[in-house]
Amino acid sequence: MQFLRLDQFAAHLNETFMVDIENVRTPFVLVEARPIQHQPIPGLVREPFSLLFRHEAAVVFPQRIYTMSIDGMGEFGIFLVPIARDRDGFIYQAVFN
Incomplete structure (x- = not known):
């Protein structure tokens, strides 16, 4: 299993990722990569x-x-959740915590 980090994705901001949907490769563009505020945890x-x-x-x-x-x-595998729709299509979110 690959351990994914924010910096890996931030390097690909506004680039196209290919997603396998029922054996068809479909383009998804990374439009935001940001840290999530959290309480420090040892x-x-x-x-x-x-x-x-x-x-x-x-x-x-x-x-x-x-x-x-x-x-x-x-x-790699990524859990995507549709969260919004705009005039250009749908927005999907992935959260890593």
Whole structure:
């Protein structure tokens, strides 16, 4: 299992990640990567963070773990939750805590 960190994603802000949806690779653009405020916890392995991705489709995909990839990070599973819709498509969030 790959241990993902905020800095890995921040390096790919506004870039396209490919997400496997029913064996079809679909583009999701990383539009935000930010830390989450939290109380200090002794032994915390990584700082919590949130990611927002935009997908330009008229259909919303359900929340679940999707296989995602981008050059430089390889392939990994990520739990995406649809949280908003705007004129350009849907926004999905992934939270790491």
